[in-house]
Amino acid sequence: MKQYISSILLVCLSIIIIGAYYGIMIVNANDFPEYSIKTLEGHESEMKDVSLSGFVEKEGMNTSVKITSNETLYLSNQSSLQRMTVYNDPRIEKLKKEHRSFMRGKNNIYSFYQDADFIAYAETVYKPSSLDHSYKYVFNIGLLDLASDKDISFELGVPGEIFNSISVLDVQLIQSKLKVVTKNYMYTNTGMDEAEVHVYTFDLGNQKLLNDEVIITPQQVKMGYDVINSMEQNPSQPQKSIIFIKRPEIVNQSEGSANTTNKAAIFEYVYDKNHLKTIELPESLTDRIVTSQNYVNGDKLYVINHDAKGLHLTTFTITNQTITNDQTFPIKSVGTETFPIVIKNDRVYVLATNDFEENNSSNLPPQLFIGEMKTGKTMYKGEVIPKKVDQKFNTKSLVLYSLEIN
Template identity: 35%
Template sequence: MKRYLCSIIISLVVLLSIGTYYVKVASSASSLPTYTFKTSEGSVKELDPVIVQATLEHHNIYEPLTIESDRTKYDSDRPFWSDRNDVQIERLIKKHRSFMRGRDFINSFYEDDDFLAYASVNSEYTKSGKMKAEFDIGLLEKKDEDETSFRIDVPGQERVMNTEVRDVQLIHSKLQVLTMNDVYSNDDKQTKEVHLYTIDLAKKKVVNDKTLVSETFTYPNQVDFEMPVNTSPSKPNNMILISIIKAVTDEEGVYEEKLKESKLFSYQYDTEKLSTIKGAKKESLNLDIARSGYTDGKNLYAIAFKSGKYQMKTFDISSGALTNNIQLDLAAGKEEANYVAIKNGRVYFLLRSGMGENVTYKPAHLLIADLKTGKTLYKGETVMHAAKKKNEQKTGFSVNNLEVK
């Protein structure tokens, strides 16, 4: 009897806790402002796929929020057991919930019309102090929802200190997994490598481990590998860009890049060709452009600020040639931060000033333009609707991210 009584008491405590949580949430939400977009040009329908993540500051309290479909949702309104994922991950979860369980890093996915594939690396230190690393592989055949999952050892795992999956492709029934690895070196040396692992899905084994790039260095020298932001990271992609950034850290800990010694490479999956991009020609793809660009696997899009205006240049990755140059109808100061998304044949450009020393509301400006012509499809700014008018000028608003469905 005591056991049942204990269970009942625990259940009541849990229910009361949940009830208290939602009462507090409802009370809090009613006192918080909402945000919408005020349209100055174009169609409001262009806002449908836009998701803006921001933070409200009020009386030294920070409230994360999301503006979606021109409506405001505070994180405090969400069930306390729920997580907020990348919109691309949330889309996959809705379609393939079973396959997606415990898998939430978008760079680990590949998706086409027939398959959804996944590859990640799980690692841990053994009692002997050595690293044990293995691939977690998953393949879903969409037609019949047939799932295959298995784990296999990462080749040379005893050398691996840390590994990060950066791209996954499915080519001729074999999974291509691109990783950036920190590996053990002798003495005081450090080594970083870019690996391409080929995994035979039928045989469930790694059939090739190719080192694309390897850099060994000693402190105070530093080396970092970078890749442009991928606008569609899970989609089929035949070419990638890799930047090798060399730098040095001085006695005071100041990090200084050595761009003359840094390099830009391209790798083509179907030909297995690794090429150095020199960018010698004027108005051609180079290291500086690639580092600040956005890629869809075929083109690289770079945003430039000139004479108070933003320009977007398009470069063909395979040739490095400039193929398009458009000016965006959005003026701004250099101190203003921007968030860019490229999707649906459009460039989405969100501009904001951020919060200064005095907490006041400053609107974020949104421009949506045609990717090829630069024609403005939408222009507007956020408007705050304060729950209490007297609080309107004491509320800060800071944009954190821009996502597009």
């Protein structure tokens, strides 16, 4: 027995110490606080579909967290395999489940178009050409016929000069032609960012590029032209147009000269008409859109400002160019931060948090606000607090940055 003593010690100590260490790690991983959304006003049923995403800081490490009305879900509680895919967009995950082979290597939700018959995909990739191995951007295009489950895919070089980077803004299938809207950034000598917005039109049958049109020139980008973010839950659904904004003040503040013709404006690029049309805005909106948060959803333009009374939300319907809704919701904002907002089914959902405010000292818990669009009524108000208050975590360790409505 005596001759076995060092082996027995080595085996036992290794198992006990390594086992204990990972045991403690597993217990620790589950030792994150549970959060709940405490109702301050309104009825709980309003927020049952809301899920809030963010991270919790613990001992210098950030762990992703998702909070819903009834559970707190942490990333670290999941297995390695789940961790590999969990960063993926849930909308991509859904497509992946349904069309596993077509979805290989496709990740950007803004690169998809989906209707009842087809899924189309267009992305730009930076890769060496097979001829001279110089790096260039190429289009990676795919089309899946849902009825026959057959797909085509091809690559085509991006024409013109070499771009610094290209981001796809929208992909649409219009009269069996694929329209791809991109923002292309260019190399400049001055070090200033220069960009232009292109619409590329592809003939999918012959795998050819039919047209490359610049719809926003570098000069216009310098004047403050940009695309308005979409609030679509599903950016891949068919759209007949894409909306741009011109916000002169933001860019040209320093140059001073109050140019009267240089007013803020909204433009619509209708895909089957191939041109940029100015949308007439009422006087009250032209001033506001310069500093507001703006979102497009279908033919609705939402203009959102924070003022003394609260959150001022105006709905402008693009098709008939009128204000169809105008409400102020009692949400106070301390600084200039913009809150994550989702508008869905006649409800506005706001995640009011001061986590991103510089010199944030107030340490207020993040709030969830739900208002009715039509009436401006507050339907729900709640705050995110730990279930057990006496834990070593306070709300400060929780930072929420987005909300989703399922």
